[in-house]
Amino acid sequence: MNLKTKNPALYYLQRAAFYLLVLVIAFYLLAPFFWAVLTSLRSPGDLFLQPAQFIAAETTFQNYTQVFANPNFQRGLLYSLIVAVGSVLISLLIGSFAAYALGRFRFRGKQIIMYVILAVSVFPQIAVLSGLxxxxxxxxxxxxxxxxxxxxxxxxxxxxxWVLTSFVRDIPGELEEAALVDGASPLQTLFQVLFPVMMPALVTTGLLAFINAWNEYLFALTFTSTNRTVPVVIANYSGATQFDQPWGQIMAASIVVTIPLIILVLVFQRNIVSGLTAGAVKG
Structure with missing residues (x-):
């Protein structure tokens, strides 16, 4: 006998509390984004209105027009795309080879290498800034x-x-054995047999790495002066004068930068879930 039939009042009370908690969390997470969207759709004079008047103010796309007409923002989008895609492709290529070696072969010092990789991944960026x-x-x-x-x-x-190694470790070894029996080389086995199986993990790690590279600010600020990525461009956004802070254009630029990430997550959400949960339970 479940709780619904045993104690209906307690069951519905728990359900109501659960959905109330979900609603509170959703409001807490989405309220800043909602306010940023509203700010991007309001004229500069509306930014000083009371919240109720600000929400009911007239919608305008002037901020988006000015943002897309800004050559610095256009170059920033291009450089962000080049840097993010380039770093993700190189990371997936090198990471796949490394994950195949660490997940499939036994050799001395493998655990030490894994711990070093984990330590590097959590190392603060500011600590390596001067050396880089x-x-x-x-x-x-x-x-x-x-x-x-x-x-x-x-x-x-x-x-x-780190992510691909845990995924490769759980791929059945029979796939490689069958490929080797058919005369495939280790590289052919990796590219033609394991890569298709690893696709959910590749999509997950690639997308998360792309988001990190797309939003990165410290390195982009330090290692560039003119060819800057879009987070640095938005941070240095200025108005007509030194006393003018164009909040509407800054919010519009932030929304434009965020939309591609949202689209990617929505398109590849199935791959992300399967990639993150792969290897969590061994059959």
Whole structure:
């Protein structure tokens, strides 16, 4: 006998409390985003109105028009896309090879390597900033998207290797054995057999690494001066004068930058869930 039939009043009280908690959490998470959207759709004079008047004010897309007409924002979007995609592709390529080796082969020091990778992934960015700046300057890659991609690999590769290794470890070994019997080389086995099976994990790690690279601010601010990514562009957004703070345009630019991430998450949500839960339960 379940709780619904045994004590209906207590059952419905628990259900009501659960949905109330979900509603409170949803409001807490979505309220700032909702207010940012409203701010991006209001004229500068409406920003000083009372909340009720601000919500009921006239909607305008002037801020979005001005944002897309800003050449710095256009270049920032382009550089962000180049850097994020480049760092994700390199991370997935290197991370796949490393995960295959760490997840399939036994060798001395493997656990130490895994712990080092985990330690690097949680290391604070500010701790390696000065060393990376010296390295990027010595390589002549300052203010260059290539240099920014190399710095982003510091946090994208460890995360990719750690997630993919746990996934590769749980792939049935019979797949490789069948491929080897058919005469496939280790590289053919990796690209033609394991990669299709690893697709949910690849999508998950790639998307999460892309989000981290797309939103990264500290490295982009330090290693660039003009060819800056969009988070730095938004942070340095200025108005017509030094005393003018265009909050509406800043919110519009933030919404524009956030929309691609939301679309990616919605499109690949099935892959994300299956990739994050893969290997959690062994059959």
């Amino acid at each position: 700046y010296t390295l990027i300057s010595a390589l002549g890659l300052y203010n260059n998207p290539v240099g920014l991609i190399l710095t982003y690999l510091i946090f994208t590769i460890p995360f990719t290797v």
